[in-house]
Amino acid sequence: MQSLGAVLTALLAVDFGAAASRIKRNALLWVIVGVLLVTAYVFALVAIALVLAEHYSPIIASVAIALALLAAALVLVAVMAARNARDRRLVDERRRRSLLQTNLALAAGTSILRKQPLIGVGTAIAVGLLLGLGRGRRRSKRR
Secondary structure, eight states: OOOHHHHHHHHHHHHHHHHHHHHHHHHHHHHHHHHHHHHHHHHHHHHHHHHHHHHSOHHHHHHHHHHHHHHHHHHHHHHHHHHHHHHHHHHHHHHHHHHHHHHHHHHHHHHHHHHOHHHHHHHHHHHHHHHHHHHOOOOOSOO
């Protein structure tokens, strides 16, 4: 009878293999969809140019399409800039809240240290151990 760890490891390996093949298949399908959409976009632009060329000269039709695409690109750039600014504001707000919470925790910690110094020493040791465990020991490459 196999150990539980070996069985769980085998199950995880099968799941990762299936997930990897599914991701590869989906990536290939998305590439095909992207190529088809770009082709449809190009043919739509050609059709629009031909329709405009019937009413106006081909040069004016090409310039009109170029200006329309430029305007669409500028609108998208403006939307992206607005979203990035919003994201920066949200990050700044989160950072400010985190700093406020840290300051409140430090203020509470100092009041506890004044009242019960042994709890403060125990807390300092616990925090030091937690910070030390996250880093682990690193061996130097020189031997």
